[in-house]
Amino acid sequence: MSDRGTIRTFPVIFAAPSGAGKTTIARELSTRRRDVEFSISATTRPARRTERDGVDYFFHTEEEFRRMIAEGELLEWAEVHGYLYGTPRRNLVQARDRHHFLLLDIDVQGSRQVKDVVPDAVSIFVLPPDGAELAQRLIGRGSEDGEVRRHRLLAAREELNAAAEFDYVVVNDNLAAAVGSVETILEAEALRIFRRVDLQEEVRSLISDVDRVLGR
Secondary structure (H helix, E strand, O other), X not given: OOOXXXXXXXXEEEEOOOOOXXXXXXXXXXXXXXXXXXXXXXXXXXXXXXXXXXXXXXXXXXXXXXXXXXXXXXXXXXXXXXXXXXEEHHHHHHHHHOOOEXXXXXXXXXXXXXXXXXXXOXXXXXXXXXXXXXXXXXXXXXXXXXXXHHHHHHHHHHHXXXXXXXXXXXXXXXXXXXXXXXHHHHHHHHOOHHHEOOHHHHHHHHHHHHHHHHOO
């Protein structure tokens, strides 16, 4: 995409039921393009042995995280399985300073929060190609009891019900095609008038060129 400096870049929200492949799409897009970056979440969850602070997550104590909430430092946050997760506001500030699109891999609740505070965010809901296959992926872990599997299916059903709230829907039946669809969305959204931060200046320059030809 050319002339990036004249466009106010925007966050791109990916949401989907678990197992639909939204993280894979977002990660693949971030490897294909130099003008996108994957948002790193903050969490109070302890780091796993292979995880690095600032690479996989920003790890915080609960006290630190609660302070971030109180001081408005998070675009969105939620409590999941007893731990707090959220998107630092600075991620968006830094991405825009670099003229990058920020990719947010979050749930429906988080998407609603981001849209409330960043209305120009673009939201994409990723649909699986087949509901039965999705259900099989969600219940396929034999180590979990029936209640856990039922809870996961109910959560997926609730997320699917929210698909109509999003700006776009991408069906993930082929990774390359799904990523291509997202790139098309980025290209189209970047051309919208309100994202051109210096449109009036560009138009005045063009009018001046025409006036010179007219001898004015």
